[in-house]
């Protein structure tokens with residue numbers, strides 16, 4: 001009788017990236033790494049509300065240090081300006097609204113107006129949902145220009161079905177939008193084949209970074225980060241932030257347990273690159 005495979009199968013995501021640092025270093029040897037970082041749940045722990053998820057000075061210093069050693073981009077579901085202010089590191093690329101709004105390290109626009117035609121539908125849906133959810137304590141909307149988050153972390157559990165139903169109804173009324181999920185949020189965004197994976201590839205292409213000479217390293221924790229893990233699966237290194245008890249399947253190859261562990265990993269990567277470890 002064959003034993004059924006244990007749950008984390010797709011990309012594995014079970015090997016700790018710190019424990020396997022030498023393997024990762026070996027994969028970077030003689031190549032040009034580019035670093036892509038999710039924000040919430042990856043660089044900072046999740047908090048009750050978006051504005052409470054603040055970056056530590058140690059994280060900020062480490063990302064700034066890395067930005068002098070290789071291209072760095074933050075790829076977030078947040079609005080681009082919001083996430084750049086929350087992290088507070090200049091001279092790196094920021095992709096906001098799940099990649100619908102990308103600026104490179106010099107501030108040049110890499111996404112064009114791809115999301116602009118969807119803005120009226122997003123506004124109308126946000127307005128309708130704001131009215132419908134107003135009576136539900138703890139539910140609130142976050143407008144990220146090219147996506148709208150509907151937060152329910154602080155709403156009573158017995159309201160979650162009502163919130164989900166309202167979101168689904170407003171999406172169903174607008175065939176240009178779709179709903180995606182997240183950690184205690186629903187997201188409305190343009191119904192386009194465009195996601196964090198597209199954003200990563202766009203940044204790589206713009207920087208002239210072509211695998212296998214270049215190797216993207218992506219660190220993320222959420223279901224929208226799976227799009228990025230998929231995009232770099234054959235060319236790069238995916239690291240999922242999840243504790244040991246999280247057995248959700250992932251396309252990432254490695255795992256880190258917490259945002260604190262991510263900061264430690266990033267510091268170790270900076271040490272390694274500063275010592276010229278990746279040079280051929």
Ligand SMILES: O=P(O)(O)OC[C@H]1O[C@H](O[C@H]2O[C@H](CO)[C@@H](O)[C@H](O)[C@H]2O)[C@H](O)[C@@H](O)[C@@H]1O
Nearest residue numbers: 039040046047048049050053076077078183184
């Ligand atoms: O792609 P990310 O950078 O990870 O952004 C994903 C969403 O993160 C934020 O929401 C999440 O973090 C909040 C603060 O910790 C938390 O309260 C919420 O429950 C989480 O879902 C952000 O507010 C969203 O806009 C992002 O899409």
